[in-house]
Amino acid sequence: MTARQNSPHAPYAPYGPYALLAGFALLLAAMFGVAYAVGSAVGPVAPGMHGSGGSGSGGSGGGMDGMENMGAPAPETVR
Template sequence: MKEPQQSSRGADAVLRALAPPPALCGFLLLLALIFTASYAVGAVSGPVAPGMHGPGTSGDGGGTDTGDTGDMGDMGDMDMRHGSGS
């Protein structure tokens, strides 16, 4: 009479217990696909505001921000008081 192989069944059960559930794997795959697609769409569409630059940089490439707000364009009559509550 042949003895059943207990060691291979035990190892298979341990591997199944340690493996993540298929639903979790599917969710992570879907999440990666959505992230990749949104990144590709963002790269193709370009910047939201073409003249917009990060903090501390200027459009001329000089990299110095003087903080001068003399030329405010259309915001010249805007009330600039902060935290006054009125």
């Protein structure tokens, strides 16, 4: 027997690092595709939720009702 046969190192991998990276990228793209398809089939999770765009019905600019005193203090208005 030679020292090579009793080596504690892992056996030779038949695929190079680029093939493994390409396989991972393909798996990642497939997972995103499945997630997009499921999301499109299910539809919006919260239909009443609106984005934080500039248009709207006025109000305080978003947020949850009853959460006015949470977080950072409101800026003071300068007159």
